[in-house]
Amino acid sequence: MDALILIGSLVVLLLVGFPVAFAVGLSAFIGAWWIDLPLEAVVIQITNGINKFSLLTIPFFILAGAIMAEGGIARRLVNFAYIFVGFIRGGLSLVNIVASTFFGAISGSSVADTASIGSVMIPQMEEKGYPRDFAAAVTASGSVQAVLTPPSHNSVIYSLATGGVVTISSLFVAGIIPGLLLGFCLMVMCLVFARKRGYPKGERIPYKQALKIFFDAFWGMFTIFIILGGILSGVFTASESAAIACIWAFFVTMFIYRDFKWTQLHILVFRTIKTVTIVMVLIAFAAGFGAVMTFMQLPTIITEAFTQFSSNKYVILMCINLLLLVVGTLMDMAPLILILTPVLLPVATALGVDPVHFGMIMLTNLGIGLITPPVGTVLFVASAVSKQKIEQVVTAMLPFYGVLFIVLMLITYIPALSLWLPRLMGVM
DSSP states (O other), rough: OOHHHHHHHHHHHHHHHOOOOHHHHHHHHHHHTTTTTOHHHHHHHHHHHOOGGGGGHHHHHHHHHHHHHTTHHHHHHHHHHHHHHSSSSTTTHHHHHHHHHHHHHOOOOOOHHHHHHHHHHHHHHHHTOHHHHHHHHHHHHTTHHHHHSOHHHHHHHHHHHHHTTTHHHHHHHHHHHHHHHHHHHHHHHHHHHHHHTTOOOOOOOOOOOOHHHHHHHHHHHHHHHHHHHHHHHTOHHHHHHHHHHHHHHHHHIIIIIOOOGGGGHHHHHHHHHHHHHHHHHHHHHHHHHHHHHHHHHHHHHHHHHHHHHOOOOOHHHHHHHHHHHHHHTOHHHHHHHHHHHHHHHHHHHTTTTOOOHHHHHHHHHHHHHOOOOOOOOOHHHHHHHHHHHHHHHHHHHHHHHHHHHHHHHHHOTTTTTHHHHHHHHTTO
């Protein structure tokens, strides 16, 4: 009955139109009132939820990504990616995915990736004879890489949701191979489509021009080295790397590329503050919600229910995948990570699944949810950028869903894809 009150109140509040963050917070108070838990205890948990130094990582990475997104880095990354794959048949679809790989490693946001890369690539692809809905599908599915690869904002949120059990640096490194695997599989499918549908080849870029493109993109690409190199070398923490990346992004955008006007800077900062505020309020209320769940012993009850359902580790992991795929279509990614991690992580660890590996499983599942109706945020952005109806984009996405599901199965059942590199680098 306790669980019904807590979860039921959350569902009802969401259905009547409450913002997700406030629905989570209010349902936490309703659950606390039901079990006679002092409301002051919930308030303390809400306060403690955002009283963490590691949370500084989020605003700095969001601001760095926003500055680079507005500063012309997307166009330069597209040109850089064209050097490697643009001359192949169907090369522009491959350029789209490779550019998303680079941009995701700078912004850490699938939404920013889709908006920035899509605004550059979708018109180019249509001009060369690609269907606009196919271009939108390539852009949206390629942006899921940003969920996995560093500096993924959602990896930071998952680390917080585990209560610090999993470090941000271990998640950043763990996401590299799964992210690259996802991009590679999408590229293979695009090559198959290119041959079947006769998509055009591009032209090889002359050496001197390629060198010029490389140096033009280098300044933005160096952000990736700052983030990963600094963390892996131990020179600075994830939070410190985010701050330094933010300063570097500002310097490159305003003094080297100079595509962004100083008069628009305050608008960009204000927009970033709004985004960060929403995220922080959500994290705070989710901490209270998680505390109430713990008092109700919901994680223990759910763990016992799963283990009684089946003793087979692989069957339970498939059930968890199906659950995450379904709920991922109904709610945005960040609140689901904060709500479900305290519930599902004990189930996973009871099965012997490493928390870092489980993080990659969860992020992949919910990343697919970002491009799946009815609430797929990235899907709506791709639709808006491409000026195509949602139904058209979803129809074009169907083969991509199949590829993404295959990648999810590989990540789920081959733990080494997520754990080999962090162990090799000594971050876990």
